[in-house]
Amino acid sequence: MLKAKLEFALGPRELALQTGDITKVAADAIGNAANSQLAGGGGVDGAIHRAGGPSIMRELDVIRDRIETCRAGNAVATGAGSLPAKWVLHAVGPVYRGGRHGEAAILASCYRQCMILAEELGAKSLTLPAISTGVYGYPMDEAADIAVTTVADVLAAAETEVRRVSFVLWGDRAFQAFARSSLEIVRQIT
Numbered sequence: 025m026l027k028a029k030l031e032f033a034l035g036p037r038e039l040a041l042q043t044g045d046i047t048k049v050a051a052d053a054i055g056n057a058a059n060s061q062l063a064g065g066g067g068v069d070g071a072i073h074r075a076g077g078p079s080i081m082r083e084l085d086v087i088r089d090r091i092e093t094c095r096a097g098n099a100v101a102t103g104a105g106s107l108p109a110k111w112v113l114h115a116v117g118p119v120y121r122g123g124r125h126g127e128a129a130i131l132a133s134c135y136r137q138c139m140i141l142a143e144e145l146g147a148k149s150l151t152l153p154a155i156s157t158g159v160y161g162y163p164m165d166e167a168a169d170i171a172v173t174t175v176a177d178v179l180a181a182a183e184t185e186v187r188r189v190s191f192v193l194w195g196d197r198a199f200q201a202f203a204r205s206s207l208e209i210v211r212q213i214t
């Protein structure tokens with residue numbers, strides 16, 4: 025994987041993209057691509073639990089006792105264990121089933137919920153993965169457009185105290201898709 029980075033100013037807020045492992049990038053809050061059982065899994069979820077340690081799952085056990093499942097499009101927050109962050113925001117993305125089952129709205133909701141939780145917690149910086157683009161099968165280009173539009177709209181409207189959002193992307197193909205979306209979307213809104 026090449027090391028790549030891009031940054032955009034949206035007024036006093038920043039939108040950034042980089043390749044890498046999200047568990048290694050410091051931020052106040054880290055987004056996770058969780059499943060509705062909040063049970064841990066492979067991909068970025070597995071990496072976050074491995075790097076963060078067992079306290080994250082212990083907190084999720086308590087949340088699960090209360091809400092049973094977290095529906096797609098929603099997110100819950102826990103502490104971040106030994107990750108270089110204070111909080112993990114566990115967002116449940118849609119499983120992609122052809123695009124006509126409300127997947128786009130659900131994916132946008134995941135990113136909005138992450139922004140809302142980050143704001144509520146007082147996080148000033150947030151890292152996010154490309155939710156649903158792994159096992160859940162969301163086409164990368166479409167997912168990138170939804171992710172960047174949703175986050176950039178909140179940042180550009182200054183609707184948040186979150187100062188900086190960085191997408192941390194696993195691989196060159198994901199980075200290229202997010203870079204193309206960001207160049208287009210930032211040009212439209214600035």
Ligand code: ADP
Nearest residue numbers: 045046057067068071155156157158159160194
């Ligand atoms: P989902 O089930 O929501 O599709 P996955 O974890 O399978 O979640 O994949 C989501 C995205 O996260 C994919 O683009 C995958 O390549 C990426 N990914 C996997 N591991 C990491 C990591 N350590 N850091 C950042 N992104 C990751």
